[in-house]
Amino acid sequence: MIDGFIALYIFALAAILGFEIIRKVPVILHTPLMSGSNFIHGIVLVGAMIALGHADTTLEKVFGFIAVFLGAGNAAGGYVVTERMLEMFKPRKKKEDEGDK
Amino acid sequence: MDMIQEYLPTLIKSSYFLAAILFITGLRRMSAPGTARGGIVWAGVGMLIATIATFLLPDMHNMVLILAALVSSTVLAWVSGKKVAMTDMPQMVALYNGMGGGSAAFIGAMALFNAVDHLGGCQAGTIVDTASSHDCLSGVTMVFAVVGVFIGAISLSGSLVAFGKLQGWIDKRYTFPGQHFFNGIVAIGTLGLGFYLMKDLNANYIWIFFGLSLLLGVLMTMPIGGADMPVVISLYNAFTGLAVSFEGFVLQNEAMIIAGMLVGSAGTLLTQEMAKAMNRSLGSVLFGSMGGSGGSAIEGEMKEIEGQDAAIQMAFADRVIVVPGYGMAVAQAQHKLWEMTQLLLDKGVDVKFAIHPVAGRMPGHMNVLLAEAGVPYDLIEDMEDINSQFKQTDVALVIGANDVVNPVAKTDPESPIYGMPILNVDEAKNSIVIKRGKGTGFAGIQNALFFAENNKMLYGDAQDAIAKLIQGLKAL
Numbered sequence: 001m002i003d004g005f006i007a008l009y010i011f012a013l014a015a016i017l018g019f020e021i022i023r024k025v026p027v028i029l030h031t032p033l034m035s036g037s038n039f040i041h042g043i044v045l046v047g048a049m050i051a052l053g054h055a056d057t058t059l060e061k062v063f064g065f066i067a068v069f070l071g072a073g074n075a076a077g078g079y080v081v082t083e084r085m086l087e088m089f090k091p092r093k094k095k096e097d098e099g100d101k
Numbered sequence: 102m103d104m105i106q107e108y109l110p111t112l113i114k115s116s117y118f119l120a121a122i123l124f125i126t127g128l129r130r131m132s133a134p135g136t137a138r139g140g141i142v143w144a145g146v147g148m149l150i151a152t153i154a155t156f157l158l159p160d161m162h163n164m165v166l167i168l169a170a171l172v173s174s175t176v177l178a179w180v181s182g183k184k185v186a187m188t189d190m191p192q193m194v195a196l197y198n199g200m201g202g203g204s205a206a207f208i209g210a211m212a213l214f215n216a217v218d219h220l221g222g223c224q225a226g227t228i229v230d231t232a233s234s235h236d237c238l239s240g241v242t243m244v245f246a247v248v249g250v251f252i253g254a255i256s257l258s259g260s261l262v263a264f265g266k267l268q269g270w271i272d273k274r275y276t277f278p279g280q281h282f283f284n285g286i287v288a289i290g291t292l293g294l295g296f297y298l299m300k301d302l303n304a305n306y307i308w309i310f311f312g313l314s315l316l317l318g319v320l321m322t323m324p325i326g327g328a329d330m331p332v333v334i335s336l337y338n339a340f341t342g343l344a345v346s347f348e349g350f351v352l353q354n355e356a357m358i359i360a361g362m363l364v365g366s367a368g369t370l371l372t373q374e375m376a377k378a379m380n381r382s383l384g385s386v387l388f389g390s391m392g393g394s395g396g397s398a399i400e401g402e403m404k405e406i407e408g409q410d411a412a413i414q415m416a417f418a419d420r421v422i423v424v425p426g427y428g429m430a431v432a433q434a435q436h437k438l439w440e441m442t443q444l445l446l447d448k449g450v451d452v453k454f455a456i457h458p459v460a461g462r463m464p465g466h467m468n469v470l471l472a473e474a475g476v477p478y479d480l481i482e483d484m485e486d487i488n489s490q491f492k493q494t495d496v497a498l499v500i501g502a503n504d505v506v507n508p509v510a511k512t513d514p515e516s517p518i519y520g521m522p523i524l525n526v527d528e529a530k531n532s533i534v535i536k537r538g539k540g541t542g543f544a545g546i547q548n549a550l551f552f553a554e555n556n557k558m559l560y561g562d563a564q565d566a567i568a569k570l571i572q573g574l575k576a577l
Contacts, residue, residue, distance in 0.1 A: 004241040007350050007358065014346075014359045017125060018366035025132045028478070030371065030458075030465030035194050036131040037367050038338050040124050040144055042197075043360040044204045044345040045171075046117075046155045047352045051208045052170070053161035057218065060211050061166060067207035068170035070257075074201030074341075075152075076175040079145050080182030081193050086131070086138045088472035 035082040042075030116154030117356035123147030124360045151356050188430045192267035195260045195334045202256025205344035209250035212351050213307045245347040247295045251314045253344030256337045258318030275323040281388050284320045329386045332375045339368025406557035411533050412573025418495035420451045425467045426460050428501010432563035435474035444574040455487045455524050457505035488525050497529035501563050507548045532556045535566045
């Protein structure tokens with residue numbers, strides 16, 4: 001069971017982590033990163049599956065179906081688009097990772 | 102069998118934990134060019150593990166429905182994502198992001214409806230069971246459910262409007278007097294209803310609350326001009342992250358809480374960077390107005406140049422800076438551009454690419470396209486690094502960029518883009534602008550550069566214009 005305060009700690013730590021990871025990112029990676037983070041919140045699919053998996057009434061089933069449909073689109077679409085963008089970053093002339101910390 | 106039953110919850114929890122770690126690692130790897138490609142795979146593996154683990158949860162019903170929705174949507178999104186042109190990527194990100202926000206909003210609404218159905222069946226302030234049931238909502242959970250619906254619904258409808266605008270389906274900004282005041286009233290009203298709803302849970306209120314939140318997303322996005330769209334998409338990306346995180350709390354799912362909040366904060370920072378690059382605060386993007394016909398009229402004439410002459414001018418230059426913009430993306434001219442660049446490099450011309458942080462429709466949009474064409478990183482410079490070099494540049498070649506090279510941003514306090522950092526193309530000894538027609542840019546503002554004494558216009562589609570330059574260079 002995650003109570004309010006533990007959730008607060010998780011929220012805060014995850015937020016600081018996200019901030020730190022993005023802080024020194026070269027402009028060249030902005031679009032792929034936005035796309036990549038867009039994929040990561042596709043984890044909402046899992047929540048949608050849990051919600052639909054426990055739906056009883058017709059309304060809940062309809063809403064759950066929509067939620068799973070939308071969540072799966074977020075995850076699958078987000079992955080393909082990000083992968084295609086990052087495909088462009090094939091190591092070419094072997095340049096050192098400028099954004100690495 | 103009993104053994105499996107006993108350890109299954111631990112296994113599933115561990116899978117979510119692993120997924121969260123993989124997301125964090127994936128995001129970290131994606132933030133450096135060298136490891137970026139692997140990063141998405143790490144995150145992808147995390148998603149796969151979490152999804153499979155969810156199927157193993159005890160007491161899951163409606164498996165047919167789950168599979169139907171999951172498979173149909175995955176196939177659709179996969180195919181559309183594979184087929185879409187590189188130039189249309191930004192609106193696809195907007196679309197998929199809106200879907201995620203919508204998913205979170207529907208999850209929140211389900212939790213609320215479920216709570217209505219079970220009113221009186223549980224003690225106030227308690228949550229029954231863990232992930233398997235959200236029949237009873239504690240006060241804190243209720244707040245998260247409601248706020249998640251609010252943010253997620255705004256992200257859904259707002260992203261769809263952004264998608265429509267970038268796709269060209271909605272090509273106008275819709276404004277009316279007192280709009281921000283009106284939007285503010287709707288926002289306060291919606292949130293007010295949301296908080297009232299926590300006290301007096303009622304299905305009708307949930308419907309109205311959901312509907313108003315969706316409406317608010319549309320109202321917020323309609324008046325925003327295309328030039329600000331990158332910032333808006335990034336903002337909604339952060340919104341979806343937050344909504345997912347909050348609904349993750351409602352469902353007591355740690356992977357959702359962590360991944361959602363990770364994106365929420367990373368997305369917010371990304372949004373701030375973009376707004377900063379445009380010298381605009383987030384507030385002015387959302388509530389200020391942009392575009393229209395503000396600013397003084399510009400006197401003078403635009404001078405045309407032929408492809409052949411432009412090629413000669415560049416071939417005999419010591420230094421050329423190329424400034425790509427949305428016009429290059431639309432015409433898919435990046436490959437031809439690299440071909441042209443190689444010809445110039447062979448002639449000993451020093452060629453650099455100057456990227457404005459918000460050139461195109463998303464930050465980094467140009468970098469992605471140039472990388473696709475095979476332009477090496479070290480020829481590509483950010484605005485801060487290259488802006489001082491324009492003075493020593495013989496020819497600045499602008500390809501379908503407009504507002505980001507408009508000197509009125511420095512000179513005309515009346516102009517709506519006054520104060521926005523621009524690439525100093527006007528300081529170059531000569532400039533050549535490839536442009537489809539004589540119209541104003543995306544923000545609808547006259548560009549003083551086009552009328553400058555040392556500027557020439559090369560009219561035409563970027564692809565054709567560069568083909569002519571290549572022809573000209575080869576003929577030399």
